[in-house]
Amino acid sequence: MKPVNFDYARPGDVSAVLDLLKDDTRLVKLIAGGQSLGPMLNMRLVQPDLVVDLTGVAELKGVDDRKDEIVVGACITHADIEDYRVPDVTHDALPTVARGIAYRAVRNRGTMGGSLTHADPSADWVSMLSAIGAKVTLRGPSGSRTLPVEDYMIGALEADLAHGEMLVSISIPKLSARARWGYYKSCRKTGEFAHAIGAFVIDPERQVSRAVFGATESRPIVVTDARQLLGDLNKELSSSAFDAKAADAMIEAAGMVDAIDRKIHVVALRRAIEQAH
Amino acid sequence: MNKVALIVNGSPATATVEPRTHLADFLRETQNLTGTHIGCEHGVCGACTLLIDGVPARSCITFAAMCEGAHITTVEGLDNDEIAAELRAAFSREHGLQCGYCTPGMIVSARDVVMRMDNPSEHDIRVAMSGNLCRCTGYVGIVRAIQSVVADRRSRGIAAIRDGGRKELGPVGSGHAAAAIAVAGTPARTPDKKKSAAAAPAASSAKSDADFKPQTSFVQSFTVAHPADVVWDFFGRVGEVASCLPGASLNGEPVDGHVQGMIKVKVGPIAADFHGVADVTRDEATRSGTIIGSGKDARSNSATKGVISYTVKPGENPAQTRVDVTIGFTLTGMLAQFSRSGLVQDVANRLIGAFVQNLEARLAHQGDGAPAPAVAAEFDAGSLMTSMIKDRIKQLFAKLFGRT
Structure with a gap:
């Protein structure tokens, strides 16, 4: 139950992450909280050459409260939502869902971006964020694109990521008073x-x-x-x-x-x- | 190898470890802090739960290198913690432990419940503690112990702290260290993933049990615009049939009904190469046949066994042939343990959908003499999926709302 021996990098910004993703001679895996990837690494279902830790990138932990939506970085955790460290704009929908994800010890590390990218059909965020009409923003070598959460998931364990692309943020629409x-x-x-x-x-x-x-x-x-x-x-x-x-x-x-x-x-x-x- | 510096139970703790070293191993192997127990080692049982930056986390699925500079508190560091002391007394009083294996994790999670939940019901406590498994006590004593500590503290006027005192955003343990570019695993890496492909053992026959019943099977019928004789001949060429299965390839033509080959499957981050053998049987009288194959993926130590049965019948007119195909398979080993049946089913459906599509395309090319269409060199669930699912969704909306 030990992962294969992999290399490790902790870049400081998104462009440095994208540089590492360019390398197609090695299997590169991004890790945020590691609460889904961690078990797969331990069971050696995934055997990467390089693991890139995203949690050193400040941008990915940012929150931008805009007029009609709130944009959260990919590394915002379930507990950040549950505990209202991210302002709630959904009449308590997201904090309530967050409270039911796995267990508290997992929620303190597991991230929204990681959950969406892992693309487990049974995960909570892909369903609730699809219902709410949230979007994800990806960044890659050819710039950035935004798509609905439900389109980001292609199938079981498959996210719509082109080579060298990564998820950077999730945009959550603000629900109005009668929602x-x-x-x-x-x-x-x-x-x-x-x-x-x-x-x-x-x-x-x-x-x-x-x-x-x-x-x-x-x-x-x-x-x-x-x-x-x-x-x-x-x-x-x-x-x-x-x-x-x-x-x-x-x-x-x-x-x-x-x-x-x-x-x-x-x-x-x-x-x-x-x-x- | 790289140097990882943490603050463990209030004191600096430094060790040189591999990036793959998880926090529980770091503490147990380099700091001799064996109070952190390892149970399932994949984040399910809760035995390894400890505090990172003051709040609970699973140390078996948290790499030590990712926690550079973080504050770690193990059960050994909770000796003088007020809540933990009260919980220890309550666990003893209420028989909240027997063998003690789950207890360090239980105490850490219980402390979190006592700290954060204002007035939890028994149900609330059971839900909050459901990530920590105990095989001795039946939980009654544990729940009672937590209830008594909560009641006692609230009666003393000590309020709950909902967020457990955490103010920073992002995964606990992160954000303490500067960027670090590419730390190598070990100086000389063993190419364990390369050898696996070559070393995969090949069984001599797949036929060992004649009454093999696949766990999952899938029946599909389709009609092709070719006479039954042509289609029947096609199924006799195993290499061509195999090449319709994305990712499948044979090492040569069958000898005495046996053939060796492999299939590559990629699902998200998981990649598997199943190497094995297939047995081919055909019955001219009923125009039916089976291909039974079994293979092993050395990397994930998983095995699969599958069967393709087909029947070729004349269609509505002599120029048409109806083909009934049944595909079934069983997966064992690591991949099967991880995979919940639904996920396997989704991947299998995508694989079989592609097989039938390719089969039809190949048969369609039979008559016109054109070169056979190329088939993907490995089954990549992602690339195949996009078009198939988009069609499905389109059909759905067309059906429901009369628009596309």
Whole structure:
């Protein structure tokens, strides 16, 4: 249970990280908190030549509070969100989700950027940040690009990173006063990988109605116009209006073939609506 | 090797270690602080939990080099800690330990609960402590001990500190040291990953158990615009069939129904090369056949066994052929232990989807004499995925909302 022998670098800024990523003669892995990569290294599932520690880059721990969104660096931890060291702009959605990620000892090191890049379908952030409409910003040799969180995940353990590219920040939109949200995950054991996640965000002022079926076998199923599931934007949210049949049809059309699996996912979203905040 | 300097239990502690040395090994091997226990060594059991910069973290999945300059507190450093002292008394009183293996981690996590949670219910405590496993006590005594310390401190007017006193952003342990560019692992690195490919043992036959039942299987049928004779012949050329499986290649043509080969699979950061053998059988009468292969990846010490069964039938008209393919596989070893079935299923689905696509493309090229299309040299789940999933999502939205 010891990793292979790798080299280690702790660059001081993003451009130095990008310089190290250019090297295609060696397998280079970026590490932030290491709470997902660490176990894979220990089990030798991943055998890099060079591990590049991102936590020495001040920019990646920055927070930029803008008019309509808050931009957090890739190395912001789950505990930073949970403890409100990052100002909450989501009616407590992100701190509540953060509180349910793994265990406190993991949340003190695990990062939002690391979780998104590791791209585990069962992870919390990819589902909740997709529901909320967050975006990621990547930087690479040919400049920077921004894309929706749900597009950043290609499949199980695959993030949309070109050669030499890295995730630098996550932009989280500010929810307006009447926004509602919900999040429910089904786990066999507290803190372990979820079997199903249901998440949604309704924000009438911003004309947003989004629902997510997460913890699929691959990327989350994101319904960007979820009025059919969540009801009219101008009406009071009610779980009795939830159309379970429509939800089931949606995820079946998205490729979820197992009927029990679909049932768990539909129930997860229904419970997210029942427990809406 | 590089010099790592930490502050352990209030005193400077320096040692020259490899970058791969995790914090628990640093403390146990170089500082003789064996109170930090190693259980699962992949961040699940909580035995190695200690304080980094005053808050709990897993020392088995935190590299010592990443904590340069940080304050580390082990169970040995909690002798004079007020909360820890109260917890020790409560654990003794409530029978919160038996063998003691989990106890250092339990005390550290329990201290965090007492410090941060104002008025936790039994359920709250159980949830907060669920990252620390105990196989002796059944947790009842542990939970009771924590409840009693919380109640006692709150009655003495000591309030909870929600953030545990942490003010900095980013992973605990980070941010104390200057940048360091490329510290080498060891002067002479053993090329252990190169040798693995060559040293992979090849079994003599894959057929050992005739009633092999794959854990996962997948059935697919498709029709190609070629007569059944042509398709049946195609399936007889194992090399061509294998080359439809992205990343698969054979060492030569089959001899007495045996053939050696390999398949390279890459999923995110995981790369595996399965080397092995396949047995090929064909039944002319039923126009059906099987290819059973088994292989090992020496790097991850994992093995896979898979079967491809096919039946070739005439289609609706003589120029068409219907092909039924069943692909099944079983994965054992490290990769299987790590992988939750869903992840394996996702990768397998992508692999099989690509196989069928390539098979159809190859068969389509049969008649026209054009060179066969090139197939990826390794299965890269990422590059294959983009187009497939985008199509799927597009179809979904087209179906639901009548637009694309």
